[in-house]
Amino acid sequence: MPADESLPVERVIRAQRGLATVNFGELWRYRELFGFLAWRDILVRYKQTYLGVAWAVLQPFLTTVIFVLVFEQLGKFNSKGAPYAVMTFAGMLPWQFFANALSESSNSLVASSNMISKVYFPRLIIPASAVLSGLVDFLIGLVILFALMIFFGVKFHAQLLLLPLFLFVAFSAAFSAGVWLSALNVKYRDVKYIVPFFTRMGLYVSPVGFLSTLILDKFGPKIFFAYSLNPMVGVIDGFRWCVLGGSFEPYWPGVCASFAVIAILAVTGVVYFRSTERTFADVI
Amino acid sequence: MSGSIVSVRGLGKQYQLGSATRHDTLRDHIAHGVRRLVSRKNDKPKSEGDFIWALKDVSFEIGQGEVVGIIGRNGAGKSTLLKILSQITEPSVGEVRVRGRVASLLEVGTGFHPELTGRENIFLNGAILGMTRAEIRKSFDEIVAFSEVEQFLDTPVKRYSSGMYVRLAFAVAAHLEPEVLVVDEVLAVGDAAFRKKCMGKMGEVASLGRTVLLVSHNMGAISSLCDRGLLVDNGRIAFDGPAHSAVQAYNSSQNVAGTGQSEQGVIYAIPLEGVLSKKCAITRLEMLDADGNPRLHLATGDTVALRVTFHLSTPAPRCGVEIMFNTGDGGRLLMLANDPDSGFPLKLEPGVHSIECVIEKFPLSAGDFFISGAITIPYEEFLARWANLGQVTVVAADVYDSGFVITTDQSIIVTDHHWRVARGAK
Known part of the structure; x- marks a missing residue:
């Protein structure tokens, strides 16, 4: 067939069988929609609230205050000489980002059921943009973190430049878990009840209010390696290291385990999502 | 290709x-x-x-x-x-x-x-x-x-x-x-x-x-x-x-x-056989003129009878039939109901019934309207309702005898009225 400039390539719509792959070209064409959906979520999030965007600050801040009161005053945890508030906030920040992004993205497909049954676009954009919109809260929290560091006289280290890398990993963790859960949520609404429980538990299980070295010192590297299968362990340790410097260097095999879990979740999640995507409109 | x-x-x-x-x-x-594991046999393909x-x-x-x-x-x-x-x-x-x-x-x-x-x-x-x-x-x-x-x-x-x-x-x-x-x-x-x-x-x-x-x-x-x-x-x-x-x-x-508007004056019609199992269903809605003949078109100010034929499979000690005229975006313009609104109670046995609502001067101006309906036991329950029974197109008429026709662009509703110069006004 002669190439016709005015008509783009032919597209075939037919029943797909087996596992699906990602169509990156198409995702790229829809990149603006990705931005628009995140922008919508950000605009809408604090509409008609009295405190507005201050909630983005208050949530991690108040949780940190509670942690400081409970753990520092009563528990006497070892914070290796760093101010406990800064140590906790450095863990709280990625955790809050992950937890909020996860609950937003796992619910995102069901919340957009109207769009899914009326318009075509790559569905992966929906959970991804839900994660992206959480970045605003994160950036506001980051400003608070810097303020805390200055207030407590914590030096800014060179590792701080690696923070974006760990942020990217946190993003990937939330995205891969979000992709899995949002696709499952289309079929099994149980997810709606599991996620809040999961994030509430995770706050205490993950090394937010304490240092992960506590586990390492007490139970040894084998157990710690298993502990690091919780992907947020590596991310939080990485964050602390960036913020508090050399003496907080993470246990690298653990970090690698966390990152590997995230990579596996991401690949399997996207394949599962893409393979079930074609029935979303019928099932949702 | x-x-x-x-x-x-x-x-x-x-x-x-x-x-x-x-x-x-x-x-x-x-x-x-x-269940599948326990009883393989019951698992019919x-x-x-x-x-x-x-x-x-x-x-x-x-x-x-x-x-x-x-x-x-x-x-x-x-x-x-x-x-x-x-x-x-x-x-x-x-x-x-x-x-x-x-x-x-x-x-x-x-x-x-x-x-x-x-x-x-x-x-x-x-x-x-x-x-x-x-x-x-x-x-x-x-x-x-x-x-x-x-x-x-x-x-x-x-x-x-x-x-x-x-x-x-x-x-x-x-x-x-x-x-x-x-x-x-x-x-x-x-x-x-x-x-x-x-x-x-x-x-x-x-x-x-x-x-x-x-x-x-x-x-x-x-x-x-x-x-x-x-x-x-x-x-x-x-x-x-x-x-x-x-x-x-x-x-x-x-x-x-047996459905559709192809028959003159019929707004809605479905075969009775299909709905016998339902508690209640409208099977036919038609427009008649003052003499009871099918009305080919409806103009503002006409006398029109709306005949509703419906099937009931339960007795209704009181039965209300509601006919509503709506705009395209769903705004209700007019609702007519025999009971309780118009004080025309009906006691009906199971079976097929037809009742007519006669409107002396049709009050809606030229335009398209959508009809919805319901059959109720007043104050108790909706036996059935229809969001859209069909569409009627009202044609323009010189209702006020002025040489000017009224359409929905001017006014949706027409009403008898007259003008006068107030006596003693300064």
Whole structure:
């Protein structure tokens, strides 16, 4: 067939069988929609609230205050000489980002059921943009973190430049878990009840209010390696290291385990999502 | 096949019926799995009867620039076809080949967020429909002008009237520039003036050489806009040819099935056999003139009798029949009910009944109105209700004997009145 400039390539719509792959070209064409959906979520999030965007600050801040009161005053945890508030906030920040992004993205497909049954676009954009919109809260929290560091006289280290890398990993963790859960949520609404429980538990299980070295010192590297299968362990340790410097260097095999879990979740999640995507409109 | 821009071959879509094997929660899934393990014998294989073919063996080709109307009864498979063409759902068998960008407009205002302003929603909705930011910016002023909501651009759309909302939503969609535009029944919304404007826009889109697929129940729109008509019946293409022939084929098929407006004065009719199992169903709604003959057309100020025929399978110690006239966007203009509103109680036994409501001077001006209805036991329950029984077109009349006809553009309601110069006024 002669190439016709005015008509783009032919597209075939037919029943797909087996596992699906990602169509990156198409995702790229829809990149603006990705931005628009995140922008919508950000605009809408604090509409008609009295405190507005201050909630983005208050949530991690108040949780940190509670942690400081409970753990520092009563528990006497070892914070290796760093101010406990800064140590906790450095863990709280990625955790809050992950937890909020996860609950937003796992619910995102069901919340957009109207769009899914009326318009075509790559569905992966929906959970991804839900994660992206959480970045605003994160950036506001980051400003608070810097303020805390200055207030407590914590030096800014060179590792701080690696923070974006760990942020990217946190993003990937939330995205891969979000992709899995949002696709499952289309079929099994149980997810709606599991996620809040999961994030509430995770706050205490993950090394937010304490240092992960506590586990390492007490139970040894084998157990710690298993502990690091919780992907947020590596991310939080990485964050602390960036913020508090050399003496907080993470246990690298653990970090690698966390990152590997995230990579596996991401690949399997996207394949599962893409393979079930074609029935979303019928099932949702 | 070089000329065809959409090519559909052997397309079919199968849906599973009922909830026998659907698992909406994990628990159901696990329970089903366990049951299967425990008793293999009881696990009957899925029979053909559990499935329904919403579409079967559908094949057609559409050339560039063709405007194709898709018509058929509710549930015939039109919307399923559009959903497959717009890639929302996947076919079970067969394939579609499309050359070019497809934009589908299955609903106006998809993705509109009530908290966002009109301006923000234009960008958001445009992006959802597949426009780039540059394209939206380019047509922004046109969209705003078309929608007539300039003053409210920075107001959240949750404060819009339903008419404004629909106008804005259609305006965005109307400025899409895809190679193939798929439209489902969106012209049925809004007031008459706006519908006319939308029709004009659709015609303009078509004249630019784009390919348009339009589903509508508005036969007038189909015959005036489309070159070609596809009649879908029971999941198959029953007719494919010139639009006006398709409309004729549709009307005659409606006659056979006993539904539709093809009989003069009949607004709604369905065969009685189909509804005998229901507690209550309207089987026929017709317009009669003062002498009880079928009314061919209805003008403002006419005397009209609305005859409602319905089937009851339970006795009704009190029975209320409600007939409502509504605007296209669902606003109720007039409700007439024998009981309790008009104080005409009825005690009915099971069976088929007909009652008539006589309106001496029909009070609505020239335009299209939609009729909804309900049968009730007053103060107790709705036996059945219908959101849309059909459409009536009221033709213009010189109601006030002034040489001036009143249409919905001036006033929706007419009423007897007269003017005088006040005595003793200074």
